[in-house]
Amino acid sequence: MKHFGKFFSLAALTVVLFIGSAQAAQPDTLVIAPAADVITLNPLKAADSYSNYAIHLLYDPPFINGADLKPQGQLVTKVEMEDDKTFVLTIRDDVKFHDGFPLTAEDVKFTYDFIRDKNNGHRFSRNFDLVDSIEVVSPYVVKFVTSEPYSPLLSYLTLCIAPKHIAEKDKDALDSNPIGSGPYKFVEWKPQEALSLTANENWWVEGEPKIKNVLLRPIAEPTTRLAALETGGIDVADNVPPAQVKGLGAKGLKIIDTPTNGYNLVAFNESKKPFDDKRVREALTLAINRAEITDFVWYGLNKLLNSPIIPNSWAYEPNVKNYGQDVERAKQLLKDAGYPDGFEFEFYCEADENVRKYVEIVQQQWAQVGVKSKIVTKEWGAFFTDITSGKYDVCAWQWVGQHDPDAATYRMFHTNNLAPEGYNWVFYKNDRVNEILFKARTVSDIEERAALYREAQRIVTDDFVYLYLGEYKKFLAAAPRVNNFTYSPYCLLRNITKTTISD
Numbered sequence: 303m304k305h306f307g308k309f310f311s312l313a314a315l316t317v318v319l320f321i322g323s324a325q326a327a328q329p330d331t332l333v334i335a336p337a338a339d340v341i342t343l344n345p346l347k348a349a350d351s352y353s354n355y356a357i358h359l360l361y362d363p364p365f366i367n368g369a370d371l372k373p374q375g376q377l378v379t380k381v382e383m384e385d386d387k388t389f390v391l392t393i394r395d396d397v398k399f400h401d402g403f404p405l406t407a408e409d410v411k412f413t414y415d416f417i418r419d420k421n422n423g424h425r426f427s428r429n430f431d432l433v434d435s436i437e438v439v440s441p442y443v444v445k446f447v448t449s450e451p452y453s454p455l456l457s458y459l460t461l462c463i464a465p466k467h468i469a470e471k472d473k474d475a476l477d478s479n480p481i482g483s484g485p486y487k488f489v490e491w492k493p494q495e496a497l498s499l500t501a502n503e504n505w506w507v508e509g510e511p512k513i514k515n516v517l518l519r520p521i522a523e524p525t526t527r528l529a530a531l532e533t534g535g536i537d538v539a540d541n542v543p544p545a546q547v548k549g550l551g552a553k554g555l556k557i558i559d560t561p562t563n564g565y566n567l568v569a570f571n572e573s574k575k576p577f578d579d580k581r582v583r584e585a586l587t588l589a590i591n592r593a594e595i596t597d598f599v600w601y602g603l604n605k606l607l608n609s610p611i612i613p614n615s616w617a618y619e620p621n622v623k624n625y626g627q628d629v630e631r632a633k634q635l636l637k638d639a640g641y642p643d644g645f646e647f648e649f650y651c652e653a654d655e656n657v658r659k660y661v662e663i664v665q666q667q668w669a670q671v672g673v674k675s676k677i678v679t680k681e682w683g684a685f686f687t688d689i690t691s692g693k694y695d696v697c698a699w700q701w702v703g704q705h706d707p708d709a710a711t712y713r714m715f716h717t718n719n720l721a722p723e724g725y726n727w728v729f730y731k732n733d734r735v736n737e738i739l740f741k742a743r744t745v746s747d748i749e750e751r752a753a754l755y756r757e758a759q760r761i762v763t764d765d766f767v768y769l770y771l772g773e774y775k776k777f778l779a780a781a782p783r784v785n786n787f788t789y790s791p792y793c794l795l796r797n798i799t800k801t802t803i804s805d
Contacts, residue, residue: 328515329803329805330513330514330515330803331513331514331515331516331517332513332515332516332517332537332538332784332798332801332803333517333519333535333536333537333538334516334517334518334519334536334537334538334540334795334798335518335519335520335521335527335530335531335536335538335539335540336352336355336518336519336520336521336540336541337352337520337521337522337524337527337540337541337654337682338352338520338522338653338681338682338683339352339493339494339497339520339682339683340352340353340355340356340491340497340518341353341682341683341686342477343356343357343360343476343477343478343479343480343488343491343497344464344473344474344476344477344480345357345360345361345413345461345462345463345464345476345480345482346413346416346417346422346424346464346469346473346476347424347477349424349425349426350682350686351702351794352520352682354794355518355794355795356480356497356499356518357462357482358462358484358793358794358795358796359484359485359486359499359516359795359796359798360462360480360482360484360486360487360488360499361462361463361464361480361482361483361484362376362377362397362405362462362463362482362483362484362506363376363377363459363460363461363462363463363793364376364377364378364391364393364410364459364460364463365378365456365457365459365460366460366790366792366793366796367457367460367705367792367793368792369561369790369792371614371615371616371704371705371706372457372705373456373457373459373460373705377393377394377397377405377410377463378391378392378393378459379392379393379394380392381456384445386451386746387447387448387449387450387451387452388445388446388447388448389445389446389447389448389455389456390439390443390444390445391410391443391444391445391446391459392442392443393405393406393407393410393442393443393444394442394506395441395442396506397483397506398483398504399465399481399482399483400481400482400483400487400488400502401465401468401481403465403467405463405465405483406441406442407438407439407440407441407442407443407444408438408441408466409463409464409465409466410436410444410463411436411437411438411444412464412466412469412470413461413462413463413464413466414430414433414436414446414459414461415436416464416469416473417430417461418430418431418433420723422473423723425690425723425724425725426458426461427723427724428712428713428716428718428719428723428724428725429454429458429709429713430458431718432448432449432450432452432455432743432744433446433447433448433449433452433455434447434448434449435447450744451744451745451746452743452744453706453708453743453744453745453746453751454706454708454709454743457705457706457708457709458706458709460792460793462482462484463482463483464476464482465481465482465483468481478491483502483505483506484502484505485501485502485505485507485510485511485796485799486499486500486501486502486511486516487499487500487501487502494520495519495520496517496518496519496520497517497518497519498515498516498517499515499516499517499518500514500515500516501513501514501515505799507799510799510800511798511799511800511801512799512800512801512802513798513801513802513803516798519536521536521539522653522681524541524542524543524546524655527539527540527541528542528546528550528779531550531555531779531780531781532550532553532555534781536781537780537781537783537784537803538778538779538780538781538784538787539778539779539780540776540778541654541655541776541777541778542557542777542778542779543655543656543777544599544600544601544603544604544656544777545601546779547601547603547777547779550779554782555779555780555781555782556779556780556781556782556784556787557777557778557779558777558778558779558780558787558788558789559775559777560775560776560777560778560789560790560791561614561775561791562605562612562613562614562704562773562774562775562791563612563702563704563774563775563776563791563792564612564700564701564702564704564773564774564791565607565610565612565700565701565770565771565772565773565774566604566656566657566660566698566699566700566701566770566771566772566773566774567698567699567700567701567768567769567770567771568586568661568664568696568697568698568768568769568771569689569696569697569698569699569727569728569767569768569769570582570583570586570696570728570766570767570768570769571692571694571695571696571697571727571728571729572728572729572730572731572767573692573729574695576639576640576641576645577695577696579639580765580766581635581636581638581639582635582636582639582641583765583766583767583769584632584635584766585631585632585633585635585636585639585671585673586632586668586673586696586766586769587625587766587769588625588626588627588628588629588631588632588635589627589629589632589667589668589670589671589673590627590663590664590667590668590769591626591627591667592606592625592626592627592769592770592771593606593626594627595660595663595664595771595772596771596772598663599656599659599660599663599771599772600656600772603775603777604772604773604774604775605772605773606624606770606771606772606773607770607771607772607773608622608623608624608625608763608770609622609759609762609763609770610710610711610714610715610759610762610768610770611704611707611710611711611755611759612704612710612773613773615704615707615710616707616748616752617707617751617752617755617756618756618759619755619756619759619760621760622759622760622763623763623764627667629670629671632671633671633672636671636672636673641672642672643672644671644672644673644674645672645673645674646673646674646675646676647674647675647676647695647696648675648676648678648694648695648696649661649664649665649675649676649677649678649695649696649697649698650678650679650680650685650688650689650694650695650696650697650698651677651678651679651680651685651697651698651699652679652680652681652682652685652686652698652699652700653679653680653681653682653685654699654700656700657698657699657700658677658679660698660771660772661677661698662677664698664769665677675696685697685699689727690721690722690725690727691721691722692721692722692727692729700774701714701774702774702791704791705792707742707751707755708739708742708743711739711742711755711758711759711762712739712740712742712743713725713726714726715730715732715735715739715758715762715767716735716736716739716740717730717731717736718736728767728768730762730765730767732761732762732765734761735758735761735762738754738755738757738758738761739754739758741754742754742755742758776789776791782804783803783804783805784801784802784803784804785801785802785803785804786800786801786802787801788800788801
């Protein structure tokens with residue numbers, strides 16, 4: 303089996319180099335290799351990071367969230383508050399879709415009305431539960447009216463705007479033939495092979511984008527992805543394993559380090575036995591050595607986390623309990639819960655090298671307390687579908703999406719967000735947490751909000767909802783000819799409009 307694996311990687315590499323080297327050698331084309339392909343090119347449907355790699359290049363959002371975790375205007379040029387429940391947004395008047403139609407307040411209203419309509423099944427619809435209405439005031443002014451003061455609203459207006467004149471007639475029209483207003487225009491998409499984009503010469507940012515063509519070529523296997531980078535088959539490699547960071551830098555490749563924006567975790571499906579029993583979840587947490595796993599998997603580059611809000615947030619609670627390994631206590635809890643001999647289940651994980659690495663260690667350490675798990679690895683699209691529909695026992699993945707703390711808490715723990723419509727994929731239910739998280743999004747005082755989020759963190763940590771491991775910090779690597787390439791955990795590849803290629 304080892305020899306077969308090596309043969310497969312070399313064969314895949316040969317294909318990548320053959321079809322990619324010509325493009326990568328061109329001075330006007332940037333070839334990026336994501337770890338997975340997009341699922342959809344429709345901004346009305348995209349809810350995963352890899353789809354949004356492309357969405358943020360093809361379309362424009364009202365805001366993006368900056369490195370300081372605060373919303374920054376893109377289409378929006380001015381925000382006025384008529385009162386604490388009325389947000390009046392002025393948008394640019396010089397933006398056109400790629401087919402020449404102007405982008406107006408009608409498009410903004412259409413997009414966010416579609417997303418917040420529960421009948422459309424968008425996973426971010428719950429972010430707009432408190433939005434009562436969206437009104438077009440004038441061609442370039444739109445008003446959001448909420449039922450309560452809603453502090454996180456602007457941080458959620460980062461979803462890209464769809465053209466009403468197309469999507470209103472056919473909501474599926476943009477799935478594979480996108481017409482956006484963004485810095486790049488669609489050329490061609492061959493699923494699992496390549497997505498080709500070309501510069502929008504009429505984009506509203508003067509002098510950008512600087513590179514004429516962008517090619518997104520998914521390469522799932524990390525070794526193949528990095529080999530393609532080293533041999534010139536691609537310009538940028540996504541998801542560099544921490545073990546490779548130092549070595550690639552020594553070879554003259556550029557390492558792009560990104561801010562912490564999430565965490566690596568193990569999730570227990572509380573709609574299934576025995577994971578509905580807190581004692582079982584606690585036992586599985588105490589059975590493993592989280593600090594040891596974090597150091598081993600991420601080579602000291604990623605810190606161990608203990609709660610759902612990252613340390614650089616103003617709402618972070620530093621005093622949640624740091625659960626260490628206690629095998630004997632874990633065995634006793636399993637016995638108390640009625641499982642003295644343990645039990646068996648399926649352990650889902652996405653096809654990411656680091657995730658698979660820590661999943662295998664967790665599996666081994668659980669076996670020490672009699673708990674046996676069968677690892678089920680799936681590529682991103684299939685994994686995302688199964689997890690978001692609750693079709694798993696236990697799963698492991700990398701969660702990103704930290705800006706306002708509401709995104710890391712209300713979306714993940716409130717019962718209004720239960721799967722399959724929302725992001726509470728673990729089916730966690732706690733009335734006190736519901737109360738805290740609703741109140742936290744409706745008060746404006748940041749200290750009061752922070753106190754509420756700190757309480758919520760203590761509760762969900764004590765309920766063992768998730769098993770937290772290392773922080774999520776993405777590393778990318780770029781060829782020497784690539785200049786000023788940045789990756790944002792908030793707007794993904796959008797900043798490549800400033801990237802250049804040396805001769």
